[in-house]
Amino acid sequence: MGVLLKVEDLTKSYFSGKNENRVIKGVSFEVEEGEFALLMGDSGSGKSTILNIVGGMDKATSGRVFILGSNILDYSDKQLNEYRRTTVGFVFQSYNLIGNLSALENILLVNGNNVASARKLLDDMGLKDRADAFPSELSGGEAQRVALARAMSKAPSLLLCDEPTGALDYENSRKVISSIVSLNKNEGITILMVTHNPAFLPLADKVIRLKSGWIESITVNDSPLSVSELKW
Ligand SMILES: Nc1ncnc2c1ncn2[C@@H]1O[C@H](COP(=O)(O)OP(=O)(O)OP(=O)(O)O)[C@@H](O)[C@H]1O
Ligand SMILES: [Mg+2]
Incomplete structure (x- = not known):
């Protein structure tokens, strides 16, 4: 399978006056076609910022975000609109x-x-x-x-989910995660999902961990579980 999303050396800073607050500090990772990837990390570590940049909803300060080889950070507003309209789906x-x-x-x-x-x-x-x-x-x-x-x-080729079960109780979380996994396994949709719930770890093909704007670790799971196998 090929690489669908390749993030390279991504940075994002916020400025107040002369003060620069760098919240993404040079992040690189890949998500392959058909993969179910989780983005985890403490509150404020930069998960939503990365998801919004990948989704074409926020601007990066520097770096590259390739979708099937083309760098969306170079897109014109028109191309970006088209990208958001046809290529990425969002769930918040x-x-x-x-x-x-x-x-x-x-x-x-x-x-x-x-x-x-x-x-x-x-x-x-x-x-x-x-x-x-x-x-x-x-x-x-x-x-x-x-x-x-x-x-x-x-x-969409890529479905971005930002804490899609964050507001849900156990039963509803379970139904929503089942639906997300089924979109991945049955429809072949590539998914990048932000979650705080460690119970979902065994379901993912890849887990990307962020810490204060840096990649802390990237782990690949060769035998992810199905939702019915999940003890939770
Ligand atoms: N518009 C903004 N202006 C200034 N700083 C911002 C802005 N948006 C986000 N930040 C800062 O960027 C950092 C990363 O925020 P982000 O929302 O990406 O974190 P997160 O990992 O998604 O956290 P959470 O788990 O709480 O949702 C935080 O320190 C936040 O305060
Ligand atoms: Mg967030």
Whole structure:
């Protein structure tokens, strides 16, 4: 399998007046096509910053981010828009659903109004019966699976998840992580997921650990477990 994402020497600084606060200090890692990779590390270590840069939602200070060989940090605004629209999907801790649209309508909003495809995506997430429910009527796990279905509606090459179970209880976390693993194993979607939950470690092909803006370690797991094998 080839490399889908290659991050090279990435840095990010915030400036206040003359003071530079370097929060990403030269980070390099790769995610292969079809891989399920976890990004872990203490609060403030730079996980969301990296995910947002990889997703084309934030600017880097220096470095390179290659997606299938092309450096998105060199993209024009137009190319970046296209990249966000077609290549990467996002799922956040807060589901970011539109409150006055049903589950189905939330997907139609971004998938070009293809009802059959939107229903299929909801079915795949086990939400056949919740298509007409509004976000306020959904459990956290259901809402997050609608967000996953919405992210999948553009058939992304890379799915970025920032603490997708961070707001969920055990049962809902389990359902959401099952859905994420199934997108990876059954649909072949490459996933880079930020999590604080060490219970997910055995599921991942690769674990990238950050510490204060540096890579602390990268470990590869040759025999990841399925969700049903997970003792948690
Ligand atoms: N807009 C900003 N301006 C200044 N500093 C920022 C800004 N956004 C993030 N930071 C700083 O960058 C560092 C990394 O933040 P980031 O959100 O990437 O951490 P994180 O690893 O995702 O943490 P958490 O686990 O709490 O979500 C932190 O020290 C944070 O305070
Ligand atoms: Mg974060």
